[in-house]
Amino acid sequence: MKSIKAYAKINLYLSVGSKLPNSYHQVRSIMQTIDLSDELFFFLSEKIRVESDDQKLGGEADLAYKAAKLLKEKFNVDTGIGIDIRKRIPVAAGLGGGSSNAAATLVALNKIWSLNLPTSKLETLAAELGSDVPFFIRGGTRLIEGYGQIVSEVEDLTKSNIFFVIANPGESVSAKDVYTEFDKLRPVTSPDIKSILLAIGKKDVHQIADHLYNGLEMAALKKCQKSETLKNIALKEGALGAVVSGSGPTVVSVFDDEERAKQVNKKLRNAVPYSYVCRAVNQG
Helix, strand or coil, rough: CCCEEEEEEEEEEEEEEECCCHHHHCEEEEEEEEECCCEEECCCCCCCCEECCCCCCCCCCCCCHHHHHHHHHCCCCCCEEEEEHHHHCCCCCCCCCHHHHHHHHHHHHHHCCCCCCCCCHHHHHHCCCCCCCCHHHCCCCEEECCCCCEEEEEECCHHHCCEEEEEEECCCHHHHHHHHHHHHHHCCCCCCCCHHHHHHHHHCCHHHHHCEEEEHHHHHHCCCCCHHHHHHHHHHCCCCEEECCCCCCCEEEEECHHHHHHHHHHHCCCCEEEEEEEEECCCC
């Protein structure tokens, strides 16, 4: 049996543009994998089977199943695979759990089935599964453009003294619903991404916190007002900055002091079922 961790992601910056012909939106984002993860176990099976300790997941609708099926059909693999997902990342939370599981499946099966595909090919295949999936092939600190298929390196955030508190109100929010709400709202001009890129390059946690941005935040807060409460609690208790991650409803708070992060996490845990202190992580 082989196992692999599938890390969650946060968006430190997310600018959303117009809807494209493929139904995705044009985006520019800085994503970061964090040390909150699901774990996937792979075992021999005649067919593709996906199960999970979360009863809402698994089966043919699961992105991990679709990832395995994509590789099996494209490369004429004559064996199946069993996948057991130990779920720790909240579902439909703006943390990319399903996309991360799909990418982890592509990476693992590339080795298990001895396909020997280069990373660039895995990223191309990942784009067929969803807009966030290509990012998770390598993870780390990345600039995401296009509809998610263009992934570029930026300065490694794991080398900075940054801590995150990830608070989720225990509600699932559909990304599709948030984007639909976004399309109804009057467009706003996004701040220049260069400011936060410079802050990351300098490893200046205060400046990173000052330039957090999510163009979907207003739409996400309409779908889950508890997220705004979490954001206000975090800021009141000493977070340097806070922002909704992706399509929400998870709120990410930024700190340069681990003890302060733990104190705020304790406060938030009194208000919500899911709250974690996390660090930036690379997947290698």
